[in-house]
Amino acid sequence: NAGVTQTPKFQVLKTGQSMTLQCAQDMNHNSMYWYRQDPGMGLRLIYYSASEGTTDKGEVPNGYNVSRLNKREFSLRLESAAPSQTSVYFCASSVSHEQYFGPGTRLTVT
Amino acid sequence: GDSVTQMEGPVTLSEEAFLTINCTYTATGYPSLFWYVQYPGEGLQLLLKATKADDKGSNKGFEATYRKETTSFHLEKGSVQVSDSAVYFCALRGALTGGGNKLTFGTGTQLKVEL
Numbered sequence: 658n659a660g661v662t663q664t665p666k667f668q669v670l671k672t673g674q675s676m677t678l679q680c681a682q683d684m685n686h687n688s689m690y691w692y693r694q695d696p697g698m699g700l701r702l703i704y705y706s707a708s709e710g711t712t713d714k715g716e717v718p719n720g721y722n723v724s725r726l727n728k729r730e731f732s733l734r735l736e737s738a739a740p741s742q743t744s745v746y747f748c749a750s751s752v753s754h755e756q757y758f759g760p761g762t763r764l765t766v767t
Numbered sequence: 768g769d770s771v772t773q774m775e776g777p778v779t780l781s782e783e784a785f786l787t788i789n790c791t792y793t794a795t796g797y798p799s800l801f802w803y804v805q806y807p808g809e810g811l812q813l814l815l816k817a818t819k820a821d822d823k824g825s826n827k828g829f830e831a832t833y834r835k836e837t838t839s840f841h842l843e844k845g846s847v848q849v850s851d852s853a854v855y856f857c858a859l860r861g862a863l864t865g866g867g868n869k870l871t872f873g874t875g876t877q878l879k880v881e882l
Contacts (some may be wrong), residue, residue, distance in 0.1 A: 661810070683804060690869075699771075699856065699874040700872040702869060715869070747810055749811075751868045754818065754868065755816070755870070756811075756870060757809050757812075758811045760809060761809075761810055
């Protein structure tokens with residue numbers, strides 16, 4: 658049982674480049690989330706999807722877009738990366754109160 | 768809006784010492800409360816939870832009691848081990864989050880346990 662998987666694990670981008678972070682879960686969860694983790698800031702919600710076919714903004718959505726491709730997959734896209742988007746990105750899925758997290762993607766924008 | 772405040776780290780303890788990590792919250796109504804743990808290089812995983820006032824969550828020797836009168840959910844362990852070294856996050860699910868079971872996280876407290 659893989660749980661929540663994320664690709665890639667590491668990525669370095671130049672300012673202005675675009676990329677998509679992939680996330681998939683095999684637990685048949687309805688809800689999925691994207692967070693960023695920065696030192697001293699905890700985890701901040703970027704976007705979430707309460708169910709297949711719906712997406713909503715979280716606390717820090719600017720500069721990001723998401724796609725809930727199907728029940729399993731929820732991708733995060735950076736259209737024009739900025740140094741302020743250097744962070745560790747976590748995908749999560751949930752059933753009821755508990756969220757299950759992926760291993761994270763460490764992104765550096767130079 | 769909802770918020771979680773937890774003590775800043777790092778907290779450094781000797782093995783077998785008593786651990787307390789303070790967490791207080793601000794929320795409307797009766798939120799559910801959680802502690803998550805993040806081991807180095809990994810994602811977060813749920814450590815324990817409490818869904819109503821006076822509930823005590825417990826797991827792996829860790830405990831936390833939901834205190835509505837003090838809006839607190841402090842994490843405790845009687846005797847820490849080196850393997851408990853990690854970052855601990857307090858979180859809440861507000862009563863009025865609507866769809867999606869969104870969580871609000873504290874900033875995290877790093878715990879280092881030394882021999």
